[in-house]
Amino acid sequence: MKNTTKIHAYKARKHAITGIFNAASGHPGGSLSIADILAVLYFEKMNIDPKNPKMADRDRFVLSKGHCAPALYGILAERGFFPTEQCETLRKIDSIMQGHPDMKNIPGIDMSTGSLGQGISAACGMALSAKLDKKDFKVYTILGDGEIEEGQVWEAAMFAAHYKLDNLIAFVDNNGLQIDGDIAEVMSSYPIDKKFEAFNWNVITIDAHDYDQIRAAIDKALVPNGKPTMIIAKSIKGKGVSYMENQASWHGNAPKAEQYEQAIKELDAKIAELTQE
Amino acid sequence: MAIGEKIATRESYGMALSELGEKYDIVVMDADLSKSTKTDTFKKKFPERFINTGIAEGNMINVAAGLASTGKIVFASSFAMFAAGRAFEQIRNGVAYPHLNVKIGATHAGISVGEDGATHQCLEDIGIMRTIPGMVIINPADHYEAMAAVEAAVKYDGPVYLRFGRLAVPQIFDETNYKFELGKGVVLEEGKDATIIATGLMVPYALEARELLKKDGIDAEVINIHTIKPIDSELIEKTARKTGAIVTAEEHNVNGGLGSAVAEVLCETYPVPMMRVGTQDVFGKSGKPADLFKEYGLTAENIAENVKKAISLKK
Numbered sequence: 001m002k003n004t005t006k007i008h009a010y011k012a013r014k015h016a017i018t019g020i021f022n023a024a025s026g027h028p029g030g031s032l033s034i035a036d037i038l039a040v041l042y043f044e045k046m047n048i049d050p051k052n053p054k055m056a057d058r059d060r061f062v063l064s065k066g067h068c069a070p071a072l073y074g075i076l077a078e079r080g081f082f083p084t085e086q087c088e089t090l091r092k093i094d095s096i097m098q099g100h101p102d103m104k105n106i107p108g109i110d111m112s113t114g115s116l117g118q119g120i121s122a123a124c125g126m127a128l129s130a131k132l133d134k135k136d137f138k139v140y141t142i143l144g145d146g147e148i149e150e151g152q153v154w155e156a157a158m159f160a161a162h163y164k165l166d167n168l169i170a171f172v173d174n175n176g177l178q179i180d181g182d183i184a185e186v187m188s189s190y191p192i193d194k195k196f197e198a199f200n201w202n203v204i205t206i207d208a209h210d211y212d213q214i215r216a217a218i219d220k221a222l223v224p225n226g227k228p229t230m231i232i233a234k235s236i237k238g239k240g241v242s243y244m245e246n247q248a249s250w251h252g253n254a255p256k257a258e259q260y261e262q263a264i265k266e267l268d269a270k271i272a273e274l275t276q277e
Numbered sequence: 278m279a280i281g282e283k284i285a286t287r288e289s290y291g292m293a294l295s296e297l298g299e300k301y302d303i304v305v306m307d308a309d310l311s312k313s314t315k316t317d318t319f320k321k322k323f324p325e326r327f328i329n330t331g332i333a334e335g336n337m338i339n340v341a342a343g344l345a346s347t348g349k350i351v352f353a354s355s356f357a358m359f360a361a362g363r364a365f366e367q368i369r370n371g372v373a374y375p376h377l378n379v380k381i382g383a384t385h386a387g388i389s390v391g392e393d394g395a396t397h398q399c400l401e402d403i404g405i406m407r408t409i410p411g412m413v414i415i416n417p418a419d420h421y422e423a424m425a426a427v428e429a430a431v432k433y434d435g436p437v438y439l440r441f442g443r444l445a446v447p448q449i450f451d452e453t454n455y456k457f458e459l460g461k462g463v464v465l466e467e468g469k470d471a472t473i474i475a476t477g478l479m480v481p482y483a484l485e486a487r488e489l490l491k492k493d494g495i496d497a498e499v500i501n502i503h504t505i506k507p508i509d510s511e512l513i514e515k516t517a518r519k520t521g522a523i524v525t526a527e528e529h530n531v532n533g534g535l536g537s538a539v540a541e542v543l544c545e546t547y548p549v550p551m552m553r554v555g556t557q558d559v560f561g562k563s564g565k566p567a568d569l570f571k572e573y574g575l576t577a578e579n580i581a582e583n584v585k586k587a588i589s590l591k592k
Binding site: 060062102103104110111112114115117118119121122123124125126127128129130132151152155156158159162163 | 304325326328330331333335336338339340341342343344345346347348349366367370371374375376
């Protein structure tokens with residue numbers, strides 16, 4: 001089927017929204033904006049085995065913007081790391097599905113994250129390990145465009161370029177919004193491309209919801225040239241749920257029952273449409 | 278090394294790393310202080326396994342976590358102030374929460390840093406690290422103990438905070454019969470009237486205090502606590518029951534360090550009068566280490582005075 005990966009992304013969006021609704025807390029906006037990139041990574045690009053999540057030379061993924069765990073859990077479930085029903089227990093006291101990624105207990109999570117700015121450093125460590133041992137696994141990470149306001153991101157950016165970590169492929173989920181509002185108003189991280197270029201990274205800018213652009217950018221980044229790659233993914237916060245789109249207020253709020261019904265209706269309609277195509 | 282011969286435990290750290298590098302797949306990291314932390318000893322021998330992050334301690338800790346997640350044993354080194362202080366949250370969330378195999382080699386701990394002054398004299402690190410679940414904390418007293426501590430850290434699977442000093446300190450343990458056991462305190466001298474529980478470079482002062490007290494007819498027991506977490510609560514309770522008075526001695530703020538750890542054990546097991554020798558909730562300042570020790574009460578005389586106070590509080 002032509003849209004298989006995209007259908008998984010929309011199903012993951014449903015798992016994410018359902019988990020957040022059940023928990024009455026969580027971060028829907030950013031979860032929805034990264035779902036398509038995650039789907040391409042986990043269904044088309046990464047060398048992983050859901051039956052052997054700790055496989056030695058697997059590709060790694062670090063969700064540096066750890067608060068978007070619901071989308072990652074949704075994709076991991078779709079990919080078969082654990083049953084999709086597990087996503088419904090997000091943030092519940094007797095569930096392993098922590099509010100932020102927990103590598104100790106959740107299959108498929110390569111690094112515990114949640115404190116912004118730290119994930120990209122950990123991803124650098126993994127990429128460096130591959131270099132030290134002359135292994136060819138790749139390391140992927142997704143940062144938020146608000147997250148890159150953290151100083152540590154730039155320590156890591158310097159480090160990755162200095163150690164020529166061309167096996168590190170990072171994304172900035174550039175949805176333009178952070179908790180307190182528009183990033184351009186709260187604390188502008190723009191121009192993002194010029195900053196990473198100045199730090200000696202390859203920089204590619206794409207539409208975060210255009211599958212061909214996501215695939216092409218990753219393929220380009222996979223060609224080693226001695227530099228890490230930053231893919232600036234222009235995204236829509238809340239993508240796929242009409243009333244959440246481009247609204248900073250949906251950064252960290254759970255939908256009410258009626259809103260949840262509408263979200264699921266919209267996502268189901270999209271899945272049906274994609275299945276028809 | 279002969280008893281009494283002086284060497285800084287940071288030197289021992291560098292020596293231990295370069296010895297252990299032969300046997301174990303360890304990676305050593307530093308944040309532009311390798312000449313001071315002595316990790317340059319390892320760097321010279323294993324340049325391919327030495328990673329400098331530049332002056333970026335937060336990044337260093339999470340890079341170490343990433344390396345450890347792939348199976349490496351990683352030593353991340355800096356001054357105690359910038360490891361436990363600046364990178365606390367990276368250690369807490371990036372290393373300890375996922376229980377990764379990262380060892381923090383923190384040198385230049387305490388007031389013995391001397392002339393650099395308060396900004397570089399970390400007197401809070403034990404307290405900070407002690408609040409983190411699952412963190413092991415080792416504060417060695419001399420060269421052999423420091424060497425043994427590094428090896429114990431390599432063999433232990435999980436995060437360890439190792440505390441080393443800048444100042445050359447006397448060798449107090451005999452290599453031929455010294456045995457390091459993680460989490461176990463060591464009775465150095467038996468006594469019956471009171472117990473001095475010391476850690477790190479305060480251990481020789483504790484032994485000296487025992488000699489001073491002898492002149493006043495006081496027989497003090499001396500215990501060395503190299504592992505501050507997990508602390509040897511069994512030994513602490515046992516000595517409290519035996520002598521009935523305790524004095525702790527540490528080159529650290531009395532709040533949060535060894536004194537606090539021992540008080541916590543005693544409160545919950547066998548409360549006895551207790552005094553804490555250490556810096557008294559103040560910052561340090563520039564000066565020669567020996568002068569600073571006098572000014573802040575880190576002396577054998579002050580330990581002895583406190584032993585007398587603790588004994589006078591016995592019921």
